[in-house]
Amino acid sequence: MKVFLIGFMGCGKSTKAKQLAHRLECPVIDLDAEIVAKSGKTIAEYFEAYGESGFRNYESEMLKTYPYPETCVIATGGGLPCFFDNMDWMNANGETVYLQMEPAQLVSRLHNRHKRPLIKDMDDEQLLAFIQVKLKERDQFYTKAKLIINAFDLDAEKLEEEIVKGK
Template sequence: MRIIFVGLPGSGKTTIGRQLARRLGLPFVDSDHVIEHRLGCAIREFFAREGEDRFRDIEQEVLDDLSRTHQGVIATGGGAVLREVNRQHLHERGQVIYLRSTPEDVFRRVRHDHARPLLQVDDPLKRLRDLYDIRDPLYREVAHFVIETGRPSVATLVNMILMQLELAGHLTANAPAVHADPASPLTPTAGP
């Protein structure tokens, strides 16, 4: 099983992806961490030195590798959907979940985070709105499921995702179901 998260920077892809992987007993990987390991430096540093186009080339290589070989949960970078080949590979090779957050929700979460290169501008909220306008249709194109993040807790969002996957028949018989034993710390606590 391969579950892939897409969404704006700061929409919760890594946090929710990691929790979902834990619940399902699957390995988790963040494509940005793989990129940084491959580059040998922070994305922000590479971005500043080499530019966005070169970064997107590396990102495309990593996403191609991960979407072919990683069995588990993948959190992608916010711009992973910008190239058509990435959208095609992600959509064909896994169950893609778009964590849809409004620019205002994302801004509230990341306004003090200085590690996001695309948000190091004078007006980060305007930048998020611009990114949303461009990327929302691309996220929707690649996604099998759209989850509105709003203000629910991480646990609630993970339960919503598990229910969607279960309803769509993507959870295997040995994967914990949404109505699994609530006494277990690795299973959802919501009812069926």
């Protein structure tokens, strides 16, 4: 079983992926971290060097060419499901879980904004407005996930239960 965790920046994909992989006793793969490791650039540097479209091409290629083990949990970048046919590809190749959260909750959790090129200079008010607009655009992709789960106050045990139940 391959579990792809998707959702907006700040919803907890990386943390939950680690916890879930620990419970399932399988490897965790963080696609953003793979991009950093392979390219030798931070995400911010990658955006600066190749622009957003260069980044979208690379993250999509990484998604589709990574040598996944049979069982693993994968944390995806927040925009990844919304470009090319990535959402359909993930649905065809694994379990997809949308970690859903309200815009105001996301704002309160997004501390490392400088690491995220799309939101790096935003204050809380600007970020809230940005998230409200972006979520409307992105929800059509995110909601194609096989499982949609409220990620606020979600613990890894409940996440595992939901995934196992949904299979």
